[in-house]
Amino acid sequence: MENGDYQAMQARMRRFFFSGATLEPAFRKAKLRGLAVAIRRREKAILAALHDDLAKPPCEAFLTEIAETLDAAKYNAARAAALARPRRVWPGRTILPAGCKVHPEPFGLALVLSPWNYPFQLSLIPLICAVAAGNCVVLKPSRESPATGSILKELVEECFAPDHCRVVLDAPDSPGTPSEQTATALLAEPWDFIFYTGSPRVGHIIMESAARHLTPVCLELGGKSPVIVAKDADLAVAARRIAWGKLLNAGQTCVAPDYLLAERTILDELAGRIREEWGRMLGPDPLRSADYGRIVSQAAFDRLCGLAARCGVEIQEDRELLKIAPVIFETGFTSPALQDEIFGPLLPAIPYDSLDAALAYIRANPKPLACYLFTRDRAVEKRVLREVSFGGGCINDVALQASSSRLPFGGVGRSGMGRYHGRAGFDLFSNLKSVVRQWPTLDLPLRYPPYGKGRLGWLRRLLGV
Ligand code: NAD
Numbered sequence: 001m002e003n004g005d006y007q008a009m010q011a012r013m014r015r016f017f018f019s020g021a022t023l024e025p026a027f028r029k030a031k032l033r034g035l036a037v038a039i040r041r042r043e044k045a046i047l048a049a050l051h052d053d054l055a056k057p058p059c060e061a062f063l064t065e066i067a068e069t070l071d072a073a074k075y076n077a078a079r080a081a082a083l084a085r086p087r088r089v090w091p092g093r094t095i096l097p098a099g100c101k102v103h104p105e106p107f108g109l110a111l112v113l114s115p116w117n118y119p120f121q122l123s124l125i126p127l128i129c130a131v132a133a134g135n136c137v138v139l140k141p142s143r144e145s146p147a148t149g150s151i152l153k154e155l156v157e158e159c160f161a162p163d164h165c166r167v168v169l170d171a172p173d174s175p176g177t178p179s180e181q182t183a184t185a186l187l188a189e190p191w192d193f194i195f196y197t198g199s200p201r202v203g204h205i206i207m208e209s210a211a212r213h214l215t216p217v218c219l220e221l222g223g224k225s226p227v228i229v230a231k232d233a234d235l236a237v238a239a240r241r242i243a244w245g246k247l248l249n250a251g252q253t254c255v256a257p258d259y260l261l262a263e264r265t266i267l268d269e270l271a272g273r274i275r276e277e278w279g280r281m282l283g284p285d286p287l288r289s290a291d292y293g294r295i296v297s298q299a300a301f302d303r304l305c306g307l308a309a310r311c312g313v314e315i316q317e318d319r320e321l322l323k324i325a326p327v328i329f330e331t332g333f334t335s336p337a338l339q340d341e342i343f344g345p346l347l348p349a350i351p352y353d354s355l356d357a358a359l360a361y362i363r364a365n366p367k368p369l370a371c372y373l374f375t376r377d378r379a380v381e382k383r384v385l386r387e388v389s390f391g392g393g394c395i396n397d398v399a400l401q402a403s404s405s406r407l408p409f410g411g412v413g414r415s416g417m418g419r420y421h422g423r424a425g426f427d428l429f430s431n432l433k434s435v436v437r438q439w440p441t442l443d444l445p446l447r448y449p450p451y452g453k454g455r456l457g458w459l460r461r462l463l464g465v
Pocket of ligand 1: 113114115116117118122140141142143180183184187197198199200202203205220221222223253254255341343369411416
């Protein structure tokens with residue numbers, strides 16, 4: 001589509017929005033239920049598309065993409081009506097007597113730009129939250145996951161009127177075509193809300209575009225998420241869970257453990273156990289395991305191989321299959337692996353002698369999207385939660401904070417702004433309109449001049465502030 005077509009598309013969608021259809025909670029609920037039914041019906045095709053795009057094993061894809069999306073659809077369908085209801089708020093003494101309510105209302109037209117790594121759920125969960133809140137949505141999936149992009153388009157066309165929700169796919173590449181021309185053209189138009197998931201680099205571009213129209217944004221970004229293992233941790237469980245968290249989608253998970261900080265005395269044992277777990281999970285030939293996904297593209301594959309080479313780490317890889325076996329290696333804070341987000345199955349492990357040093361390193365760097373801690377010591381847990389700022393995380397596990405349909409999910413600082421999932425998702429896509437309702441007949445004269453001599457004293461006594 002050309003820019004002019006996007007303007008016409010937006011005009012039609014705005015007309016639909018102003019028809020008021022999306023203001024009816026029953027309408028939102030019916031749409032979300034319909035979407036859930038359509039997803040269940042197409043489960044096989046969705047799994048096949050995720051396999052085409054990333055060789056995702058069906059169990060992994062079902063769990064992390066389909067089940068989470070269905071859970072979000074179910075949650076939002078069940079609660080859309082209750083969440084849309086005006087919420088009573090105590091007015092406080094300064095405006096008593098008065099009735100105060102927050103009226104959630106949809107923003108209007110929301111643009112959702114999604115990435116390729118969890119292309120199904122990172123497209124549909126924001127769309128579900130936006131629809132539950134009563135918005136119209138344009139979804140632009142990533143060009144790097146084209147099979148899932150096509151399924152998303154089919155699904156959305158089947159479940160929603162085109163002026164309610166639609167999917168815009170990238171135009172096929174042609175020589176000399178700027179690769180992100182679709183997203184760029186969409187971003188040139190005025191939206192009522194922009195929801196972006198992807199890299200912090202592109203996050204800058206999104207925010208700059210949104211600033212032109214003063215459009216509110218939610219940025220779900222990435223970064224370097226540490227996993228800290230204290231010496232009192234259950235090493236068997238820590239190893240298994242860290243190994244699993246790094247295997248998911250071949251490490252291309254925004255909340256994957258990016259690097260490991262372990263107390264020096266346990267690092268060797270922990271690293272050995274993580275290798276054993278990978279062996280158990282993927283068998284002797286990890287590159288041919290059906291339970292292990294692939295790297296998204298040649299460019300990403302080459303970047304990861306280059307990083308391994310700069311770190312002096314030998315890896316098992318297959319350029320044809322775009323697969324790299326998971327690897328853990330001991331290194332230091334100045335390693336190239338500690339510069340940018342790894343987003344692949346390489347796990348640098350750094351020993352620490354005191355928790356002070358580990359926490360000081362994390363705090364000296366941009367606030368991570370996730371942070372994980374393995375310990376049995378509640379005091380250590382409390383300390384990490386108090387001293388380290390991060391989007392979300394787990395104690396004695398990894399990645400699960402992103403999988404709840406209720407727990408608010410998002411980043412902080414360079415890892416993002418805004419939160420969704422559960423009620424937070426509904427509120428994110430809503431303008432929470434605050435309204436004071438007064439009784440026409442009850443009109444206390446206290447606020448009106450002339451104030452006279454004694455009014456100040458009266459006000460002080462009455463308000464008690
Ligand atoms: P990406 O930024 O390359 O692409 C994501 C989306 O942005 C796509 O829809 C793409 O079309 C659009 N886009 C890309 N370049 C653009 C440009 N120049 N102008 C306008 N739009 C553009 O991100 P990615 O490589 O697909 O995803 C990887 C990153 O995303 C990692 O940093 C990862 O940590 C992060 N991530 C974060 C979350 C989260 O929930 N916080 C989830 C998944 C991925």
